[in-house]
Amino acid sequence: xxxxxxxxxxLIAVIGILPLIIRSDSFHNILVLLIIYATLxxxxxxxxxxxxxxxxxxxxxxxxxxxxxxxxxxxxxxSPWIGMLVGGILAALVALIISYPTFRLKGSYFAxxxxxxxxIIKQLFVSWDFVEGATGISLPIVNDSxxxxxxxxxKLPYIYIALGLFAIVIxxxxxxxxxxxxxxxKAIRESHEVAESIGINTTNYKTAAMVISAFISALAGSxxxxxxxxxxxxxxxxxxxxxxxxxxxxxxxxxxxxxxxIGASIxxxxxxxxxxxxxxxxxxxxxxxxxxxxxxxxxxxxKGIIGLVDKLQRKAKKAGEGKVEADS
Amino acid sequence: MKQxxxxxxxxxxxxxxxxxxxxxxxxxxxxxxxxxxxxxxGKTTLFNCITGxxxxxxxxxxxxxxxxxxxxxxxICRLGITRTFQIVQTLKEMTVEENVMAGAFLKSKSRKEAxxxxxxxxxxxxxxxxxxxLGANLTIVDKKRVEIARALAxxxxxxxxxxxxxxLNQTEIKDVMNLCLKLKETGLSLLVVEHIMEAIMPISDxxxxxxxxxxxxxxxxxxxxxxxxxxxxxLGDKYHAKSQKS
Numbered sequence: 140x141x142x143x144x145x146x147x148x149x150l151i152a153v154i155g156i157l158p159l160i161i162r163s164d165s166f167h168n169i170l171v172l173l174i175i176y177a178t179l180x181x182x183x184x185x186x187x188x189x190x191x192x193x194x195x196x197x198x199x200x201x202x203x204x205x206x207x208x209x210x211x212x213x214x215x216x217x218s219p220w221i222g223m224l225v226g227g228i229l230a231a232l233v234a235l236i237i238s239y240p241t242f243r244l245k246g247s248y249f250a251x252x253x254x255x256x257x258x259i260i261k262q263l264f265v266s267w268d269f270v271e272g273a274t275g276i277s278l279p280i281v282n283d284s285x286x287x288x289x290x291x292x293x294k295l296p297y298i299y300i301a302l303g304l305f306a307i308v309i310x311x312x313x314x315x316x317x318x319x320x321x322x323x324x325k326a327i328r329e330s331h332e333v334a335e336s337i338g339i340n341t342t343n344y345k346t347a348a349m350v351i352s353a354f355i356s357a358l359a360g361s362x363x364x365x366x367x368x369x370x371x372x373x374x375x376x377x378x379x380x381x382x383x384x385x386x387x388x389x390x391x392x393x394x395x396x397x398x399x400x401i402g403a404s405i406x407x408x409x410x411x412x413x414x415x416x417x418x419x420x421x422x423x424x425x426x427x428x429x430x431x432x433x434x435x436x437x438x439x440x441x442k443g444i445i446g447l448v449d450k451l452q453r454k455a456k457k458a459g460e461g462k463v464e465a466d467s
Numbered sequence: 468m469k470q471x472x473x474x475x476x477x478x479x480x481x482x483x484x485x486x487x488x489x490x491x492x493x494x495x496x497x498x499x500x501x502x503x504x505x506x507x508x509g510k511t512t513l514f515n516c517i518t519g520x521x522x523x524x525x526x527x528x529x530x531x532x533x534x535x536x537x538x539x540x541x542x543i544c545r546l547g548i549t550r551t552f553q554i555v556q557t558l559k560e561m562t563v564e565e566n567v568m569a570g571a572f573l574k575s576k577s578r579k580e581a582x583x584x585x586x587x588x589x590x591x592x593x594x595x596x597x598x599x600x601l602g603a604n605l606t607i608v609d610k611k612r613v614e615i616a617r618a619l620a621x622x623x624x625x626x627x628x629x630x631x632x633x634x635l636n637q638t639e640i641k642d643v644m645n646l647c648l649k650l651k652e653t654g655l656s657l658l659v660v661e662h663i664m665e666a667i668m669p670i671s672d673x674x675x676x677x678x679x680x681x682x683x684x685x686x687x688x689x690x691x692x693x694x695x696x697x698x699x700x701x702l703g704d705k706y707h708a709k710s711q712k713s
């Protein structure tokens with residue numbers, strides 16, 4: 140676990156230094172999005188990777204976060220930092236309301252519920268005048284300020300805000316993974332019956348995982364809204380975002396703290412580059428390529444790219460052990 | 468010896484099918500009770516009723532004087548009754564150690580503490596050497612050991628083993644028998660469902676025989692092997708030597 144911590148610190152430091160070396164706006168743009176998506180992936184990973192409950196509706200929490208901070212900032216001049224927390228709490232509440240009843244049922248009810256709820260929330264925001272309905276909200280432009288989380292001359296602060304959140308989240312995830320909660324969530328993922336038989340209140344643990352996950356997703360949503368400065372229901376509550384979160388985590392390695400980062404580092408540059416190079420005609424090409432990668436991974440290494448790395452490491456270790464045995 | 472678990476007139480129905488009918492027996496502190504009977508006798512159903520997987524149609528389960536009928540499975544485990552499964556349910560993507568630790572976390576909050584509880588349980592079940600192997604890659608006997616170790620790690624007072632010897636070879640069965648006796652020495656009570664008579668008879672303090680949902684006999688092993696009802700249930704009337712004579 141100590142080794143794990145060191146690796147994480149080095150990893151975050153490297154991501155922190157990269158934008159200082161490569162000073163290109165497009166690179167910085169990719170990096171902000173990449174970190175935000177990696178954060179979402181981490182959040183999704185808690186529910187699906189650890190606890191094995193498939194959520195197809197994480198865009199809902201992402202959107203709630205984006206809307207909460209934007210509406211508070213746009214209507215009441217409240218700092219997005221506070222809006223971020225409010226969004227997190229709201230998303231957590233919504234998660235609680237959806238998960239508690241659905242988690243009491245076995246099977247795929249939860250997956251279906253998440254899908255439906257995300258769509259319901261989208262329709263709600265489309266027809267809700269207070270939040271400007273389908274027109275969306277253009278955030279008021281102010282001078283660069285940390286308090287208002289707006290920076291126009293450089294993207295660096297966004298990178299560091301997003302990276303800060305990502306760092307907290309990845310440490311939280313690795314903490315959860317090694318704690319009682321992590322063991323319990325994994326036990327639930329592997330076998331519901333066993334989990335119950337060894338004294339785990341499965342409903343409560345699954346719900347807790349979902350609440351934490353929704354909270355994190357909403358924080359990422361607020362940062363995203365402050366970054367693009369314009370939000371509408373169609374860009375936030377789309378299945379597209381939910382699916383991207385799923386795909387990138389699956390490709391990187393489901394149930395592993397490094398998985399989402401690896402997946403995001405492939406998917407986000409891919410989608411940004413195809414978008415820039417091909418424009419409107421290239422829509423969806425990134426997902427086609429990505430889909431192909433996911434199929435390849437699913438066929439050869441269901442645990443994703445990180446699973447491949449683990450496998451090679453284990454092989455190397457085994458070869459080493461064999462040698463020691465042969466020597467003795 | 469003090470009674471710790473009383474099964475009182477448990478009846479369990481699935482639609483019109485009666486799986487258990489008026490079954491009663493007790494488990495005392497520090498004893499091994501075996502539940503035997505032909506296939507379909509309702510042994511596993513009774514197990515599920517006791518551990519909260521099913522809510523019995525009527526009857527009561529009393530644990531240390533408290534009525535625990537219909538209490539959820541995880542609460543029953545927290546009270547001190549832990550079961551294993553007939554169809555082994557190893558947590559596949561977790562190592563042996565992690566499997567056992569998942570059980571150990573019931574009585575501990577910290578990882579270190581859980582690790583030391585798991586260590587003990589693995590020592591008891593001969594798994595220490597295999598602790599880094601993934602659950603999915605174990606042999607059947609080791610999977611059964613993991614089942615027992617994981618249940619043990621929750622530090623129960625009553626351990627319920629559902630056919631933990633089925634599919635094992637002679638030496639492996641001997642190991643499990645020794646394990647049962649070792650566990651009894653540590654002060655546990657065991658409720659064992661089993662088909663293999665030569666394994667059950669030497670270790671049991673008390674045997675309960677079910678047939679077609681009903682309890683047909685109860686007693687010490689030497690009485691059970693000579694019980695007419697039991698022999699009939701296992702061999703059928705036609706092949707029961709004594710009944711042919713009469």
